[in-house]
Amino acid sequence: MAKLSIRDLDLTDKRVLIRVDFNVPLKDGIITDDTRIRETLPTIEYALRHKAKVILCSHLGRPKGKPVASMSLRPLVDHLRTRLDHILGDDENVAFSPDCIGIVASEMALNLESGQPLLLENLRFHAEEEANDPVFAQKLASLCDIYVNDAFGSAHRAHASTEGVTHFVKQSAAGLLMEKELTYLGKALTEPDKPFVAIIGGAKVSDKIQVIDNLLEKADAIIIGGGMAYTFLNAQGQSTGMSLVEPDKIDVAKAALEKAKAKGVRFLLPIDHVLADKFAPNAKTQVFSGAGPFPQDLMALDIGSKSIALFEEEIAEARTIIWNGPMGVFEMPAFARGTNEIAAAVARNHDATTIVGGGDSVAAIQQSGFANRITHISTGGGASLEFLEGKTLPGVAALTENQRFK
Ligand SMILES: Nc1ncnc2c1ncn2[C@@H]1O[C@H](COP(=O)(O)OP(=O)(O)O)[C@@H](O)[C@H]1O
Numbered sequence: 001m002a003k004l005s006i007r008d009l010d011l012t013d014k015r016v017l018i019r020v021d022f023n024v025p026l027k028d029g030i031i032t033d034d035t036r037i038r039e040t041l042p043t044i045e046y047a048l049r050h051k052a053k054v055i056l057c058s059h060l061g062r063p064k065g066k067p068v069a070s071m072s073l074r075p076l077v078d079h080l081r082t083r084l085d086h087i088l089g090d091d092e093n094v095a096f097s098p099d100c101i102g103i104v105a106s107e108m109a110l111n112l113e114s115g116q117p118l119l120l121e122n123l124r125f126h127a128e129e130e131a132n133d134p135v136f137a138q139k140l141a142s143l144c145d146i147y148v149n150d151a152f153g154s155a156h157r158a159h160a161s162t163e164g165v166t167h168f169v170k171q172s173a174a175g176l177l178m179e180k181e182l183t184y185l186g187k188a189l190t191e192p193d194k195p196f197v198a199i200i201g202g203a204k205v206s207d208k209i210q211v212i213d214n215l216l217e218k219a220d221a222i223i224i225g226g227g228m229a230y231t232f233l234n235a236q237g238q239s240t241g242m243s244l245v246e247p248d249k250i251d252v253a254k255a256a257l258e259k260a261k262a263k264g265v266r267f268l269l270p271i272d273h274v275l276a277d278k279f280a281p282n283a284k285t286q287v288f289s290g291a292g293p294f295p296q297d298l299m300a301l302d303i304g305s306k307s308i309a310l311f312e313e314e315i316a317e318a319r320t321i322i323w324n325g326p327m328g329v330f331e332m333p334a335f336a337r338g339t340n341e342i343a344a345a346v347a348r349n350h351d352a353t354t355i356v357g358g359g360d361s362v363a364a365i366q367q368s369g370f371a372n373r374i375t376h377i378s379t380g381g382g383a384s385l386e387f388l389e390g391k392t393l394p395g396v397a398a399l400t401e402n403q404r405f406k
């Protein structure tokens with residue numbers, strides 16, 4: 001890699017700001033899947049063992065620039081302490097600053113002992129984080145001597161903590177997880193074995209629909225499920241009741257459908273759906289198959305059996321599979337079947353290189369019990385898609401060049 005690595009740096013007694021992606025799924029303050037935390041532990045442990053003063057920063061959810069209690073990172077402190085038990089002494093703790101900038105954060109960072117960790121509160125409690133505000137970025141930079149980015153899952157964002165901060169520190173290096181993800185995804189997709197099938201679902205429609213245009217240049221088939229599907233069905237003229245739709249993106253969906261046709265890329269959309277009368281685990285449900293309009297007051301929260309069978313056929317033939325975004329609201333048992341069956345189908349294909357990425361997709365694949373049958377589990381959803389479509393990730397581009405590779 002042409003970028004500086006944490007392994008190239010002398011960390012001893014330095015204040016090292018590590019941007020991590022601790023955007024983990026939470027339910028009532030409990031972490032339901034801690035893959036993103038576990039995956040970044042090698043970097044944290046490396047820094048602690050090398051006697052750095054480790055300052056961890058992350059976002060959690062989308063609080064839109066204001067403190068939101070349910071999106072506090074505080075519940076992660078105990079979890080992190082447990083995960084670092086083998087490296088911290090009995091009386092050593094993970095310190096927590098209730099604001100990521102300001103006097104308290106500055107003093108805590110300054111007073112940190114070598115080999116000790118400090119976690120900062122959610123970066124996105126400040127609107128300046130997502131706006132990539134230079135003053136805010138400079139305040140973050142003032143907490144540290146060295147900056148390390150290990151947040152692969154957020155590397156497609158040009159935010160203050162992933163991009164802006166690098167302009168105000170002398171050295172910006174990649175963490176071990178960042179390196180691992182880039183190496184692995186880079187290798188797997190230089191010349192993917194064909195057929196190459198991309199499965200896209202989830203709820204971040206406006207973010208991820210743009211990626212499909214570029215994936216159409218590489219993939220032999222694209223399978224769309226989850227919340228992503230209904231904007232496409234609307235683009236085909238089907239009204240979908242209360243289902244998740246992004247009206248602004250219907251034109252993008254139409255263009256993708258036309259491009260797929262012109263290029264001969266198979267484009268699979270769900271043909272039946274589990275409809276619910278509300279977004280809740282105890283919703284009344286019914287299966288809807290047919291091309292006509294959905295009942296107006298119902299919403300699709302999972303794909304149905306016929307869609308599963310259709311998708312399974314394509315998955316069985318694939319030799320490279322990338323999957324981001326669950327097929328339904330898998331967090332609720334009534335709507336988890338589509339995601340679980342597709343996970344099983346991907347796991348059954350022993351001839352394919354399989355990559356599953358995304359904070360929620362990883363939680364889903366863990367929940368399905370098939371995680372150990374996937375070739376590579378990536379901590380990034382949007383990030384892995386943008387990397388795979390060939391885009392330069394701003395969080396990577398901003399890191400210091402390694403002079404050895406020049
Ligand atoms: N039909 C649907 N309607 C609404 N939300 C959905 C639907 N299908 C899936 N989702 C939601 O999508 C979310 C994950 O989306 P996203 O963040 O894009 O994926 P990832 O984190 O894997 O990258 C899940 O919380 C899931 O409940």
Ligand SMILES: O=C(OP(=O)(O)O)[C@H](O)COP(=O)(O)O
Pocket residue numbers: 021023061062153154157204357358359360379380381382383
């Ligand atoms: O969870 C994330 O991405 P993902 O849902 O695509 O896996 C990242 O933490 C980025 O979050 P964001 O999409 O709110 O910038």
Ligand SMILES: [Mg+2]
Pocket residue numbers: 358359360361381
């Ligand atoms: Mg997500």
